[in-house]
Amino acid sequence: MARMVRAQQLLHTQREPAPARAAATVLLMRDTEQGLQVLMTRRSASASFAPGAYVFPGGGIDPADARAHGLASRRATQSDLHLTQAIAAIRESYEELGILLARHADGTLADQADIAALDRQQPFATQCQARGLTLMANEVFVLAHWTTDRDLPRRFEVPFLVARMPANQTPVADETEQFEPIWVAAADALARHKAGDFFMIFPTVRTLQRLQHYTNVDAVLQACAATEQPLWSSCPRAGWLAGKEARYMECDLPYGELALVSPDGQIVHTLDWQSQQPVPLLQNVMRLTAPNPGYMTGPGTNSYLVGDPRTGYLVIDPGPADPEHLHKLWRAANGDIRMIVCTHSHPDHSPGAQPLQALCTKPPPILGLPSAPTARAACVFTPDRTLHNQELLALTPKGLEPDWVHTLKVIYTPGHAANHLCLILLEDGLLFSGDHILNGSTTVIDPPDGDMTAYLDSLDTLSAACVQHHIEFILPAHGYVMGQAVDAIAHLKAHRLQREAKVLRAMQTLPQGSPDDWVALAYAEVPPRMWPVAKRSLLAHVARLEAMPP
Numbered sequence: 170m171a172r173m174v175r176a177q178q179l180l181h182t183q184r185e186p187a188p189a190r191a192a193a194t195v196l197l198m199r200d201t202e203q204g205l206q207v208l209m210t211r212r213s214a215s216a217s218f219a220p221g222a223y224v225f226p227g228g229g230i231d232p233a234d235a236r237a238h239g240l241a242s243r244r245a246t247q248s249d250l251h252l253t254q255a256i257a258a259i260r261e262s263y264e265e266l267g268i269l270l271a272r273h274a275d276g277t278l279a280d281q282a283d284i285a286a287l288d289r290q291q292p293f294a295t296q297c298q299a300r301g302l303t304l305m306a307n308e309v310f311v312l313a314h315w316t317t318d319r320d321l322p323r324r325f326e327v328p329f330l331v332a333r334m335p336a337n338q339t340p341v342a343d344e345t346e347q348f349e350p351i352w353v354a355a356a357d358a359l360a361r362h363k364a365g366d367f368f369m370i371f372p373t374v375r376t377l378q379r380l381q382h383y384t385n386v387d388a389v390l391q392a393c394a395a396t397e398q399p400l401w402s403s404c405p406r407a408g409w410l411a412g413k414e415a416r417y418m419e420c421d422l423p424y425g426e427l428a429l430v431s432p433d434g435q436i437v438h439t440l441d442w443q444s445q446q447p448v449p450l451l452q453n454v455m456r457l458t459a460p461n462p463g464y465m466t467g468p469g470t471n472s473y474l475v476g477d478p479r480t481g482y483l484v485i486d487p488g489p490a491d492p493e494h495l496h497k498l499w500r501a502a503n504g505d506i507r508m509i510v511c512t513h514s515h516p517d518h519s520p521g522a523q524p525l526q527a528l529c530t531k532p533p534p535i536l537g538l539p540s541a542p543t544a545r546a547a548c549v550f551t552p553d554r555t556l557h558n559q560e561l562l563a564l565t566p567k568g569l570e571p572d573w574v575h576t577l578k579v580i581y582t583p584g585h586a587a588n589h590l591c592l593i594l595l596e597d598g599l600l601f602s603g604d605h606i607l608n609g610s611t612t613v614i615d616p617p618d619g620d621m622t623a624y625l626d627s628l629d630t631l632s633a634a635c636v637q638h639h640i641e642f643i644l645p646a647h648g649y650v651m652g653q654a655v656d657a658i659a660h661l662k663a664h665r666l667q668r669e670a671k672v673l674r675a676m677q678t679l680p681q682g683s684p685d686d687w688v689a690l691a692y693a694e695v696p697p698r699m700w701p702v703a704k705r706s707l708l709a710h711v712a713r714l715e716a717m718p719p
Contacts, residue, residue, distance in 0.1 A: 194227030195258035255306035310393035316404035319434025355381035425652030480564035487521030512603025514550030541587035584624025608648025
């Protein structure tokens with residue numbers, strides 16, 4: 170279980186999100202000469218949820234849906250829950266659009282005569298049973314699972330299901346909840362939404378973004394049938410970006426930061442990158458991004474201030490020797506800086522340490538690991554005191570206030586640099602990862618100071634530390650806060666090993682080739698302008714591969 174951030178360190182008073190009601194949505198699909206199309210309708214302008222939006226048919230799950238299992242065909246691998254959801258989707262398709270996913274005893278599909286004989290206002294399953302119809306729940310598959318955002322007053326737990334549209338039926342909207350049934354390709358719906366004449370809510374947009382990569386109905390159904398589980402699940406979060414609400418899934422870069430700052434989902438956090446003032450993340454953590462954006466630094470180098478007025482502050486990575494940036498750090502701490510820690514000696518992390526120290530009336534010690542002899546000339550760094558692996562750095566209030574102690578544990582993590590370290594804020598379950606883990610990119614491993622085997626081993630070290638200390642969030646030196654720490658580290662290691670496999674294939678394909686030749690193959694999807702940088706990590710992979718026993 171992940172450690173919860175201490176309640177007193179949260180920036181905002183938390184509230185309980187509205188309970189989520191069980192519902193089901195179905196994407197009815199067909200193949201055309203123009204490609205895959207999906208059936209959508211426009212919700213009533215007076216609807217209580219998503220008024221005027223184009224949606225897929227669906228609605229709440231009724232108790233009668235669970236009682237109708239005996240009237241439905243089911244797959245051997247289809248759970249009771251998924252069967253109930255499929256029945257609900259079939260019922261809603263009929264009630265809202267007059268589409269009947271059912272078969273007669275001889276296997277023939279229900280047709281317009283069957284649809285005309287049913288009454289949308291009467292119990293659905295009872296009418297189907299009277300006509301000898303079996304619901305085609307075995308032909309309805311789970312595509313995704315969405316939970317309505319925590320900030321909204323009406324919330325739903327909604328599986329997004331998929332099924333093939335019966336060829337002999339025509340959708341007819343109920344003209345009360347749904348209007349204007351329309352067949353549309355995912356790409357066309359997205360283009361119209363962007364143009365402003367086809368309004369869709371966030372889950373619909375994101376679902377269509379993924380659906381547009383499938384060429385036909387069979388491809389979608391086969392992908393869903395292969396797992397019997399949602400291809401993705403999400404409970405979106407929202408923040409402010411460029412003055413507007415912006416929503417994100419778990420796979421999006423800002424999601425973890427929104428989860429840290431506002432666990433209950435209130436829309437209170439601004440995501441715009443700026444270097445003018447610190448961004449509060451918790452009561453005891455601020456981030457000030459240095460004004461050094463670039464393709465190697467992303468939005469800039471993140472300097473972190475840990476602590477509060479009771480304890481004073483510890484600065485992690487003061488960044489480059491930029492006077493304005495350092496003065497802002499000093500002012501944010503009200504001059505009360507107790508320690509300065511550099512995660513490593515690279516020029517966007519450590520040069521600001523001594524100038525920041527000089528600003529303080531009582532100069533704090535500069536802590537870290539001295540650069541190794543393998544470091545480049547611009548990366549030479551000598552701390553006032555060398556930190557030791559597993560050492561604890563504590564910020565303690567003057568009074569007996571144990572709940573306001575901030576303890577940082579040092580974790581030695583060579584790989585990106587020989588003198589790289591990370592820090593864990595034990596009381597709140599936070600990992601300050603320096604350049605070892607970045608949000609939105611993979612760090613460069615530049616031999617000889619960088620070492621790929623050491624880097625991968627350090628990932629294992631960090632993963633074990635996250636499990637030991639129940640770490641949920643990673644605060645990198647570049648990019649937003651990341652959530653799901655253990656999963657993020659596992660994904661990063663898998664990505665590195667997949668890249669290494671590409672490097673090995675490139676070497677085997679061109680055994681007499683040069684690193685420049687191998688980069689073009691192993692990093693083919695990376696823009697060529699980035700190949701000189703990628704070449705550094707490739708050389709680290711090559712050194713690791715060559716050191717492996719035959």
